[in-house]
Amino acid sequence: MDIMTPIIATNAASLSPVALFLQADIVVKLVMLGLLAASIWTWAIILSHALKMRRAARDCDVFEREFDRADDPKAFFQIHRDSAFPIARVFQAGMFEWMRSKASRNMDREGTRQRLASGMGSAIAAEIDRLGDRLNVLATIGSVAPFVGLFGTVWGIMRSFTAIASQQNTSLSVVAPGIAEALFATAIGLFAAIPAVIAYNRFGHGLNRMEARLTRFADGFHATLSRELEG
Numbered sequence: 001m002d003i004m005t006p007i008i009a010t011n012a013a014s015l016s017p018v019a020l021f022l023q024a025d026i027v028v029k030l031v032m033l034g035l036l037a038a039s040i041w042t043w044a045i046i047l048s049h050a051l052k053m054r055r056a057a058r059d060c061d062v063f064e065r066e067f068d069r070a071d072d073p074k075a076f077f078q079i080h081r082d083s084a085f086p087i088a089r090v091f092q093a094g095m096f097e098w099m100r101s102k103a104s105r106n107m108d109r110e111g112t113r114q115r116l117a118s119g120m121g122s123a124i125a126a127e128i129d130r131l132g133d134r135l136n137v138l139a140t141i142g143s144v145a146p147f148v149g150l151f152g153t154v155w156g157i158m159r160s161f162t163a164i165a166s167q168q169n170t171s172l173s174v175v176a177p178g179i180a181e182a183l184f185a186t187a188i189g190l191f192a193a194i195p196a197v198i199a200y201n202r203f204g205h206g207l208n209r210m211e212a213r214l215t216r217f218a219d220g221f222h223a224t225l226s227r228e229l230e231g
Contacts, residue, residue: 017184024181025159031152031185038141039192045134046199053206056131059085060213067091073224086127090214093123094221109229116225120218128211135203142197149189156182 021032063080064087070076077095080088097119101112160178 020181020184024184025155027155028152028159028181028185031148031155032188035145035148035152035185035188035192038145039188039195042138042141042192042196042199045137046195049135049199049203052131053203053210056086056210060087060210063087063091064217086131086210087214087217089127090120090123090218091221093119094218094225098225112229113222113226116222117218120222124211124214124218127214128207131210132203132207135200135207138196138200138203142193142200145189145193145196146186147189149186149193152185152189153182156180156185 021029024032063083063085067076073095077092080091083089083092094116097115098112101107101115156178160182
């Protein structure tokens with residue numbers, strides 16, 4: 001029993017993640033490094049996007065409360081003329097078009113309504129595109145990483161069969177390192193892909209909610225300006 005314990009400990013140590021990486025073939029090493037880099041990039045995007053969406057939601061909450069209390073849209077516009085968060089930019093697009101239309105001597109009411117809707121709709125699309133920047137990277141990593149890990153798996157298994165052929169030995173000690181490297185590459189691929197897919201779906205839902213929120217605000221503001229046109 002005492003003799004077997006060091007052997008088991010040695011084998012466990014040789015199959016640790018660090019040992020598997022160090023003894024891996026150069027191709028499998030490159031696959032592992034690429035997947036680890038993709039995983040780090042994924043988590044960086046996840047954290048930055050989560051902070052960006054939280055900040056945008058908080059700014060929208062404050063802006064809508066202030067807008068509901070405001071009596072004069074023009075005075076409120078002067079306060080938020082240079083604000084850079086999404087809902088403020090939608091408001092700015094509507095006010096810029098409103099002021100240009102009001103400055104015209106022969107203002108077309110129906111044309112003004114259409115331009116207001118078009119201007120704020122374009123601002124909403126631009127803000128959603130800006131908020132969704134780099135989410136396509138998550139989609140790419142989520143779809144590609146498992147196949148990259150599978151490539152490392154196939155290469156590691158091929159190396160195991162090559163070892164069997166060269167040593168004419170099918171014992172576990174011969175095939176275990178290559179198979180372990182192969183499975184480890186697959187695990188890293190899944191480690192990179194799973195968070196990317198979950199985050200992409202979650203953030204996509206968050207973007208849809210933000211787009212709906214901006215659209216509701218634009219519709220309400222459009223209605224307010226339309227009533228002023230009728231007056």
